[in-house]
């Protein structure tokens with residue numbers, strides 16, 4: 473791992489491998505790390521987030537996963553970011569202390585979403601209490617209003633945030649409100665925050681307004697293709713970048729119509745990588761055989777600009 477290196481480029485929001493009977497399966501994480509690096513050219517991970525079913529795991533499971541990712545990623549990955557958000561503040565603080573102790577590259581926190589913060593001050597108070605438990609670890613706010621229902625604008629949240637959270641480094645922005653993202657980027661140029669976009673099907677639009685990279689589920693299996701999009705964008709070859717975005721969009725729009733979420737991501741990742749990711753945990757239920765067959769056929773039918 474590379475301490476001090478800015479978080480940018482693609483970050484895979486990892487799934488949590490599980491055994492057929494629903495226990496976390498740490499034994500495949502080494503293979504998972506190797507697969508991301510060698511097959512997808514993805515060298516950063518976001519662990520225990522939405523895709524990782526972090527909020528469906530208990531504290532011990534979250535800590536074991538964090539440890540395994542940090543251990544296996546130590547000499548191979550650039551960043552291992554651990555999501556430590558929870559509904560309970562002490563639980564989130566415990567996870568933050570643990571992430572610091574094991575040497576995670578960063579921590580991220582989602583807004584509590586049962587009793588919700590009513591305004592910016594309440595949200596910052598919660599985030600601050602977690603961040604202060606890991607005073608030497610870069611801190612990221614994880615904004616995902618479609619799932620949390622917490623719609624406090626990030627532009628507002630960032631105003632003066634360093635006074636409260638000196639370790640604040642950036643935002644994982646999983647929302648379609650690109651005006652909010654644009655204002656965040658525009659107003660925080662001096663701060664050098666990282667803005668990582670989390671709606672994979674719209675990443676190119678976020679890059680155009682200055683996002684530094686992305687955290688998402690599809691970079692587990694479309695990381696190599698999306699990296700080619702990032703390269704085309706960096707070379708100002710917008711026509712090529714669009715082709716990649718349109719094709720990932722074509723796949724996602726196809727699977728979204730069939731019903732797409734974490735369970736389906738686990739199934740896709742299993743057939744693409746060959747690593748058994750197992751079932752999701754209830755209340756999520758596994759992808760159907762029909763979904764798997766259709767998704768596999770669709771993915772195989774796509775002709776990418778690099779000829780694959």
Ligand SMILES: CC(=O)N[C@@H]([C@@H](O)[C@H](O)[C@H](O)CO)[C@@H](O)CC(=O)C(=O)O
Pocket residue numbers: 485486518521522523524619646670671672673687688689690724
């Ligand atoms: C709602 C949701 O799960 N969003 C995903 C996206 O990567 C999403 O799967 C993708 O854009 C396809 O819609 C990520 O933003 C979630 C994420 O990064 C995480 O697992 O923490």
